[in-house]
Amino acid sequence: MKSPKIRFKEFQNDWNSRILGDFNIEMLKGSGISKNDLNNNGKNPCIHYGELFTYYKEFITEIKSKTNNGSVFSKINDVLMPTSDVTPNGLAKASCIKFDNVALSGDILILRCKDKIDGVFLAYIIRSNKKKILELVSGTTVYHIYAKDMKNFNLYYPNDIKEQEKIGEFFRKIDGILDLENSRFKKLENFKKTMLDKLFVKDGADEPQIRLGSFKGEWTSRILGDICEIIPINSYLTTPKNNGKYPVIQQGFEPIAGYSSQKNYFKNFDNVLLFGDHTLSLYKPKTPFFIASDGIKILKLKNKNSYFFKNLFLYKMPKSEGYKRHFSILKEIETRIPNDIKEQEAIGEFFRKIDGILEFSQKKITKLENIKKYLLNKMFV
Structure with missing residues (x-):
């Protein structure tokens, strides 16, 4: 007998241990419905198994897709697993x-819960016991988990169905808050994309669609390569360490890969842009730093309006994924910039504030995700 470290105070009894096959659970398989069968005008709401990886969390509150096919249908409280x-x-x-x-x-795989186990509770307990689930997986190139495997999944659970329901509802509310924060973040990202399109000059145009304040001066044509210079990298730190004082930057830039005290680090630069695989980041180092990958270019801006030029580079970056890696392509792109330095500063400050809100929102989401992870560890056995 065991019990979790954190519980609702009205529940005191120990939790029982049992394999899933000993519950009154019917195990079924879905059938058919390929991606080509998904149809926005279909007559049946449906779930494609791939959506269980990318779209649905522990609690399904709305159905994304439709189809005209289907031979196996859900019942309330079913638990679905890819x-x-x-x-x-x-x-x-x-x-x-x-x-x-x-x-x-x-x-x-459909786990049809009939009694003694709440579906929402079961979904959360499966996700919180990743290590146990992985022990049941078979395969080499493609991995599988079958009904016969899941019957041997051992779980601890409270006999009182009300405690199960309360735990499931508690985590459902946390996920609701996370969904809301993620929705806000995406809306702000879309707003930024819209403003990048409005405040910078489109190809073939002479000035932007929107001007901040009362600015009316002309915008001058420039080549992106003329705005910055590449700082040569003589050596790379291919194996980041964790015992030094100098940060190590790798592809993606965040989080920092580690810290090292080796030589050949880069000294401080003002207005540095790190250009890498699908990523562009403004970096203002407080200490010298290392570069861990030859896929990263260090770009030193010739102009102090770093936020303006960072977002200009983002706006002009080629949309094709294959070309984002090559600065040789980006540096030849023609663009326009305002002659008035104060307009550059105003646009840069506008995007600096948006980026600050985005960063705050992302930190809030990360904090909520960490809280959820902590509680999943403490509220289940």
């Missing part, structure tokens, strides 16, 4: 659906 993936980690997922008659595709 049964195959190219990595085993993806199979430690479960989502409880609160809708009848949703068509379920192949490669979905």
